[in-house]
Amino acid sequence: MSNAEIRVFERALDEHLLGLPTFGYDANASLALAANMYEVAAANDELRSRAESLHRGITILAPRLVSGAAGLAPDIAALFKDIEFAAHYYMIREYLYYSYNVPDSFIWTFSERRVDVRFNDRSIPRQFFTVHNDFILKSRDHFAGFGNPENVRALLKGQPEGETTDNVVQAAPLLEQEVELKLAAYFSILGEDLHSDLGGYSYAQFLKLYRSLMGNALYHRYFAQANNAPGAIFIVEQNLLQDIERAEIDIPVEAVKSILNDIVFGIGASDSRTDASYFSLLREGASPGRIVLMPHHFATSEGLVNLLRVVAQRRPATFLKHLSEEIGKQFTERVKTMFEAQGFSCRSNVSLRDIDPKLPDLDLLVISEEPTLGYVLLVCELKSPLPPRWAKDQLKVLNKDSISKAFRQAKAISSFLKTDQGIYFLRSLLPESGLAHFDGFVVVVEQLIVTSDNAGMFFSEQKTKIINFRTLERLLKRSDGDMAFIQHVLHTYNKHADEAIRTTMTEFEFADFTVSYEAVTNGPLLDFPTLQWRSSSKRDKWVNEFIESGLHPFDVFGKKKNEIKGPTRIVFGDVPEDS
Known part of the structure; x- marks a missing residue:
């Protein structure tokens, strides 16, 4: 080939x-x-x-x-x-995009007029599996016990479409609840009070309009299901503007038009080469120029990310000025809150410039006190590029300022932490009194890259552990603060994911070619067991038994414990030597 x-x-x-x-x-x-x-x-x-x-x-x-x-x-x-x-x-x-930009990522086999395409870089199907797995499990957990869809379908069955009947009035608050649930499940990193100008409108105004459109899509989706009447909805823009005004959504007409320009794929979007994958709404190019809404698609499409992608592509200076830094800031806070919810102590944006101006900041330090060991420190690099929609977006993680940068930063931090200054810095993070009940303790240092989407795609050769924040969020919730379990999953996730992945060969013909390509298909889900650790009534009992037995944190080193000098032993777990 x-x-x-x-x-x-x-x-x-x-x-x-x-x-x-x-x-x-x-x-x-x-x-x-x-x-x-x-x-x-x-x-x-x-x-x-x-x-x-x-x-x-x-x-x-x-x-x-x-x-x-x-x-x-x-x-x-x-x-x-x-x-x-x-x-x-x-x-x-x-x-094709992957193959041209990441050599040997796929195996292409040509024989006469037959073409076979298979995965070669296993991180690619693992990425597709992880994102799908996260979506299914997140939806299952997020909407568990939410019975509104069945109630809405019952209310809409037999009703005339588009008329405000008593049943529709009863369904409205149920639809509003689902809209809020959906928005919370999306990439809702930015706050709703963001009023910076994104191009004739603010993010806050976009969210107001998006809520209205989502409610409309859900109504038509459930109406179609209840009455066996599926079909696209064709919206005259002027009628939409009037509906928004009547609903008192409080968005200026010109702002609504600007938002629609960024969320509806029409002739202008096509001419600007903005990819259609960023849009759920389409517009007729000839009169009457209606907006085409596919309710089932709009109701499940990640519209928040799509809007941000369009702004980034059409107005990159605006994105950098008003959104990029804010997304990074809010992403850091989101991940920090996830760890804190499980009882871990966290410090974010820790500057090392007083030690060495060339060192990068530590985005997030997670400190876990382990009463029978000492402390586990997770030194986290956080990267929050917008979640991708297609191959060109996926490939941007290889840019020098994206995910690839995190591995370089991790290497620099790793080298520093192993110096005398680095050891002193690590000790300064811990209580001066040390670990209760013991005259010495162990400090385990692990590095971790947390991303907005990437689960290691294209980075198979790197040693630093990498995880996307949705997988991490589920892992933390299941762990109940058990750091040993968290570390175990971080070290074994790729193996278990690869075992769960199912692929199939899909075949099609065109001209005189027969093409067969490998794709990820449905298979078993990969979830984590729900543990009881910090909330367990037995935890204190286990700790006390350890202390009373005369065991010591240094016992984990076996006979080598006698070689330890001083009250502290720092261990760098799986220290990376990434390229």
Whole structure:
């Protein structure tokens, strides 16, 4: 396999895409049919697994669908076939980006007119698995016991769509509760009081409008399910503006228009080469220019991240000035709060410049007092790039100022901590009185990189442990403050994830090519057991038994304990020597 062979194949793939019948169909009519196809699949239990694939295809065809171009009336069967091909194109496009930018990440095999593509870098399927696993388990935990959807469907069954009946009035507060739950489950790092100008509107104003749109999407989603009437919703912008004014949402009309410009994929977005994967709403390119809402997609799409991605791409200076630093600040506070909730002591943004101006700050220090050992210190580097939507976003973690930087910083900090100054610094973090009941204790130092999404994708060769904050959040909640368990999971997660991953070979044909590519598919979920440690009534009993038995923290070293000089032994757990 060579890049030359891959490029020949890529050209053939692109040529076939541009030759699809859809590019000769009327764009508005094709958009309406495609949106309705997705909604029918998403609302049907037996077809729901196809919906995600259909939407990937719509994403690829979106520039044509929103173009407003005139053409033939679309043939439904041919359009569906085109969307299916475009869904495969989406996946191959992803793998092409990875292959060009991370050599040997995939294995491409060419034989006559057959192409097989398989994962080579195991961190890639592990990333896909981890994100999906986190989403499923987070949703299960977050919405546990939430019975509003069933109640809403019961209220909407048999009601006329779009009319404010008594049943709809009763359903409204239930929908509002679900909107708040959904927003809390999203990448809701930024505060709701952020009023900086993002381009004619503030983040606070965006959230107000987004809440309204989410409530509308949920209403139509549950109405479709209750009445077996799935379908896309076509919104005239002027009517939407009037509805917002009547609802007293308190957003100036011009601000609403600016927000819509950033969350609706239309001709302008297509011309600016903003990828359609950042949008859930589409706009007809020809009159009447309606906004197309796919309720099932909008209700599950991470709209907060999508908006931030669009701002970052269209107005990078605005993003850097008003959002980037704030996201980092709030992300640090979020992770710190997660550890503190389990009883750990934390210090954030610890400067080392007085010791050495060249040293990076310590983003987060987590201190765990272990009554039969001493202390465990987690030295955390935090990186919060916006969660990715597609391959180009994933690859940005390799940029010098992104996740790759965290490994360089971890190496610099590791080297410092092992010096005499570093040892002195570590001791200064601990109580002068030492550990109760013992004349000496052990300090275990572990380094950890915590990210907004990346679980080690592209970084298989690095030794420093890396985890995304959603996996970490679930781990901490399950641990009940048991640091030994947390350390165990950090050291074994990749192994257990790889055992849980299931892949399948998907095959499609175009022109005279037969293409087979490997993809992650559904398999067993990977959760952590729920422990009792800090909340256990037996914890004090276990500690007292250890003390009364005459055991000592240094006993963990066996016969070598006699070689220890002084009251403290610092151990660097899995100290990295990353490149």
